[in-house]
Amino acid sequence: MSKAALSLGPLLFHWTAETRRDFYFRIADEADVATVHLGEVVCSKRAPFFDPHLPEVAERLSRSGKEVVFSTLALVTGEREMAMVRGLAEMGHMVEANDVAAIQVLAGRPHAIGPFINLFNEDTLRTFARLGAVRAATHPELPADTIAKLAKARGALEIEVTVFGRLALSVSARCYHARAHGLAKDSCQYVCGNDADGKPVETLDHQPILAVNGTQTMSHGYVNLLGELAALRAMGVTRFRLSPQALDMVAVAALYREALDGRIGADDAQAKLRSLAGPVPFIDGYYQGREGLAWSEAAE
Amino acid sequence: MRPLPYLELVCPAGTPAAFKAAIESGADTVYCGFRDETNARNFPGLNFDRREMGDAIALAHRHERKVLIAINTFPKAGHPGPWRQAIDQAAELGADAVILADIGLLDYAKRTHPDLRLHLSVQAAASNADAIAFYRDRFGVKRVVLPRVLTVDEIGQLTRAVGIETEVFAFGGLCVMAEGRCALSSYLTGTSPNSQGACAPASHVRYDEEGDQLVSRLGGVTINSFSKSEPAGYPTPCKGRFTADGQTSYLFEDPVSLNTLDILPALKAAGVTALKIEGRQRGKAYVTQVVSTFRAAIDAIAQGIGTNAPAAAALRAISEGGRETTGAYKKSWR
Amino acid sequence: MAAFLEFPARLAGLAMRPLPAAALRPLLELGLALVARRHPHLIDRLKALGPAKVIIEPADLPHRFLLGLAEDGVRLTLATPEDEAVAIVRGSLASLIDLMEGRIDGDTLFFNRALTVTGDTTIIVALRNIFDGADLDLVADVLSFLGPFARPAGRAIAALDDFAKRVEREIKAFHDAQHGRDVEAEQDRLKSDVADLKARLARLESRRPGAGSPA
Numbered sequence: 065m066s067k068a069a070l071s072l073g074p075l076l077f078h079w080t081a082e083t084r085r086d087f088y089f090r091i092a093d094e095a096d097v098a099t100v101h102l103g104e105v106v107c108s109k110r111a112p113f114f115d116p117h118l119p120e121v122a123e124r125l126s127r128s129g130k131e132v133v134f135s136t137l138a139l140v141t142g143e144r145e146m147a148m149v150r151g152l153a154e155m156g157h158m159v160e161a162n163d164v165a166a167i168q169v170l171a172g173r174p175h176a177i178g179p180f181i182n183l184f185n186e187d188t189l190r191t192f193a194r195l196g197a198v199r200a201a202t203h204p205e206l207p208a209d210t211i212a213k214l215a216k217a218r219g220a221l222e223i224e225v226t227v228f229g230r231l232a233l234s235v236s237a238r239c240y241h242a243r244a245h246g247l248a249k250d251s252c253q254y255v256c257g258n259d260a261d262g263k264p265v266e267t268l269d270h271q272p273i274l275a276v277n278g279t280q281t282m283s284h285g286y287v288n289l290l291g292e293l294a295a296l297r298a299m300g301v302t303r304f305r306l307s308p309q310a311l312d313m314v315a316v317a318a319l320y321r322e323a324l325d326g327r328i329g330a331d332d333a334q335a336k337l338r339s340l341a342g343p344v345p346f347i348d349g350y351y352q353g354r355e356g357l358a359w360s361e362a363a364e
Numbered sequence: 365m366r367p368l369p370y371l372e373l374v375c376p377a378g379t380p381a382a383f384k385a386a387i388e389s390g391a392d393t394v395y396c397g398f399r400d401e402t403n404a405r406n407f408p409g410l411n412f413d414r415r416e417m418g419d420a421i422a423l424a425h426r427h428e429r430k431v432l433i434a435i436n437t438f439p440k441a442g443h444p445g446p447w448r449q450a451i452d453q454a455a456e457l458g459a460d461a462v463i464l465a466d467i468g469l470l471d472y473a474k475r476t477h478p479d480l481r482l483h484l485s486v487q488a489a490a491s492n493a494d495a496i497a498f499y500r501d502r503f504g505v506k507r508v509v510l511p512r513v514l515t516v517d518e519i520g521q522l523t524r525a526v527g528i529e530t531e532v533f534a535f536g537g538l539c540v541m542a543e544g545r546c547a548l549s550s551y552l553t554g555t556s557p558n559s560q561g562a563c564a565p566a567s568h569v570r571y572d573e574e575g576d577q578l579v580s581r582l583g584g585v586t587i588n589s590f591s592k593s594e595p596a597g598y599p600t601p602c603k604g605r606f607t608a609d610g611q612t613s614y615l616f617e618d619p620v621s622l623n624t625l626d627i628l629p630a631l632k633a634a635g636v637t638a639l640k641i642e643g644r645q646r647g648k649a650y651v652t653q654v655v656s657t658f659r660a661a662i663d664a665i666a667q668g669i670g671t672n673a674p675a676a677a678a679l680r681a682i683s684e685g686g687r688e689t690t691g692a693y694k695k696s697w698r
Numbered sequence: 699m700a701a702f703l704e705f706p707a708r709l710a711g712l713a714m715r716p717l718p719a720a721a722l723r724p725l726l727e728l729g730l731a732l733v734a735r736r737h738p739h740l741i742d743r744l745k746a747l748g749p750a751k752v753i754i755e756p757a758d759l760p761h762r763f764l765l766g767l768a769e770d771g772v773r774l775t776l777a778t779p780e781d782e783a784v785a786i787v788r789g790s791l792a793s794l795i796d797l798m799e800g801r802i803d804g805d806t807l808f809f810n811r812a813l814t815v816t817g818d819t820t821i822i823v824a825l826r827n828i829f830d831g832a833d834l835d836l837v838a839d840v841l842s843f844l845g846p847f848a849r850p851a852g853r854a855i856a857a858l859d860d861f862a863k864r865v866e867r868e869i870k871a872f873h874d875a876q877h878g879r880d881v882e883a884e885q886d887r888l889k890s891d892v893a894d895l896k897a898r899l900a901r902l903e904s905r906r907p908g909a910g911s912p913a
Binding site for chain 2: 715743746775790797801803804805806808809811814816817819820821822823824825826827830831832833863900
């Protein structure tokens with residue numbers, strides 16, 4: 065069996081600088097993950113809060129033997145945001161491109177393709193590889209058979225699949241957190257900071273359906289591909305991403321590590337993840353080739 | 365002779381009849397797609413087979429107008445055939461350009477048909493100068509259709525920076541999320557605008573009359589509920605009513621259409637080459653009304669005359685929810 | 699031009715009365731035959747949508763229509779209460795005719811709540827798009843069928859008016875019949891009149907093989 069690395073995706077929510085710093089310190093000290101993604105992906109207005117802590121956090125993670133990857137913004141507009149992307153590219157760490165702007169900046173040197181890039185087929189994968197991509201995270205919409213085809217065509221490139229956490233479904237110029245509070249993006253008062261796991265959104269008939277996170281819209285359920293790890297490894301997927309949520313991510317990482325190493329039974333693993341996730345439902349619809357919010361009960 | 369700078373009017377056609385209507389109403393350019401999943405308006409009963417496409421191109425060229433073929437979905441892994449074939453056919457039939465979004469497909473088009481003019485689809489959501497430079501430098505893209513996330517000022521800066529033509533949306537349906545980067549519809553239905561070419565596909569839409577209310581559902585999930593005479597919108601998640609913090613509202617966007625008639629001079633001053641009318645899924649009556657209104661407005665601006673207020677007001681009647689917005693073109697929208 | 703546009707409205711006016719089913723049936727057949735003759739491509743595309751049945755419900759009429767789409771043909775009949783369909787489309791008769799002729803945009807009607815769709819939305823969207831793309835013009839279709847009468851236009855309109863007046867007379871007769879006269883006989887008379895009219899029109903058309911270009 066090929067190697068299997070766990071990676072912690074970028075923190076997508078607007079936690080206070082202290083909470084964020086402490087979160088990463090604990091990850092550095094306790095979490096069994098190979099890679100940790102830093103960098104603000106959702107909203108450039110949030111970045112200045114944590115920027116002062118970045119060197120310290122990156123250093124502590126590196127010291128604990130973890131690879132640090134900087135993820136770029138998912139939607140880049142204007143000079144200032146382009147400058148942010150260029151700044152990340154100059155920090156000496158691996159950079160994950162989430163906007164094509166970053167690919168343009170990173171072309172010719174090793175870099176990663178993030179899950180916000182539209183990578184749907186082998187031709188696109190090969191084009192990215194030619195430009196220097198060494199790693200690609202799959203798009204959330206991709207079903208198992210497409211992931212398998214990409215993994216088969218990967219060449220020297222590593223394929224990473226998100227196996228836990230809320231899925232980012234869309235990104236916009238408009239801030240929905242601000243809009244929900246009757247504010248505009250320019251005068252947002254950083255209300256997105258009130259919802260550490262995203263703001264819950266229900267349908268008119270009270271079905272919990274989405275979570276709003278600033279300019280981003282996310283799934284209500286957490287993706288759970290715990291039961292698919294072996295299948296993914298058999299396809300040639302070597303990297304498994306956990307997207308941070310406001311719960312015990314060290315325990316989640318430990319559980320996925322146990323599952324990858326075959327040290328825990330399928331039922332036990334699901335029961336454990338269930339208790340860690342609290343009341344939030346699981347989803348795996350996209351992987352199963354269905355509507356994204358579906359959950360294959362067979363896996364429960 | 366057309367005065368320079370000239371705003372090119374790019375109009376939608378979902379059927380040969382709408383194509384004819386666009387030409388007759390004064391379109392400079394018409395865009396359309398083949399009848400399959402290779403384009404982002406893959407709706408039942410819509411679009412062009414090979415023969416119809418050939419006829420449409422011949423008609424346009426007789427009138428000295430241009431035809432752009434949208435091949436703007438993302439080819440399925442292991443199944444590139446239909447997309448490559450669409451590009452080959454567009455080249456054979458003499459299309460004036462193809463509108464593409466997928467990087468692998470751009471690569472194919474450039475290698476296989478080096479003389480075929482390439483436009484970057486809005487579905488690529490290239491929203492900044494570096495991203496546009498990527499497509500310009502690597503694939504020779506000649507024009508970029510800008511995503512509906514930019515202000516007029518940003519469009520001006522971008523147009524000056526990139527040195528290729530920019531095309532912006534002038535009227536019609538308003539994606540509130542960055543285009544080609546929205547999985548809300550597939551989250552509820554399992555079919556995606558990116559891959560299958562339809563947002564809120566009719567196959568997953570249901571309307572139910574419940575008491576006095578008309579309830580719209582997508583993939584079984586409630587999107588909206590309209591009282592008897594309330595204007596309705598498309599059953600897309602981004603125009604639905606949802607509850608957050610105990611308050612029910614149009615969380616993402618009201619049912620509303622984009623209309624830029626009032627800001628056309630500003631868009632022209634920003635240096636854009638072309639104005640795009642959305643609506644390949646709309647009928648020929650829509651095409652006729654919107655295209656002739658914009659034709660008159662562009663001509664009026666070129667002659668230094670103001671726009672026609674009554675005509676602008678008339679467009680409101682055909683808008684989603686009966687309402688209009690200038691969307692992201694004004695910063696306050698964000 | 700005004701007289702041309704009057705025709706659908708006049709038809710609507712006729713149909714709005716409680717026309718007996720037996721009289722409507724041949725009229726529907728005739729109408730569909732006229733369309734089929736001039737738009738074979740439209741009929742092919744409609745056939746390809748089936749097998750499916752759709753109910754068309756003009757909100758201002760006492761009748762509902764059943765559009766049957768199948769490989770072997772397209773049928774337009776009166777719907778009975780027992781008929782089941784995959785979808786129902788409802789709107790005023792004028793809206794429905796405008797929509798069929800592509801004179802109004804379907805989404806606009808929907809936004810304005812002038813059109814309601816229940817059931818399988820796909821087939822209604824497909825029907826809408828196929829009709830919109832067909833350049834249907836019911837007046838031109840009828841005119842082309844009238845053959846030599848189609849020109850000059852004045853005579854064609856006179857013929858149409860004559861046709862409409864005849865049907866109107868028959869309906870009036872039908873109402874009278876309800877007050878004591880034999881309804882069955884009246885209906886038979888109406889049916890045979892319509893059959894006569896069809897035969898006459900068919901003869902006229904056959905004398906003019908080139909007929910078919912729009913007025």
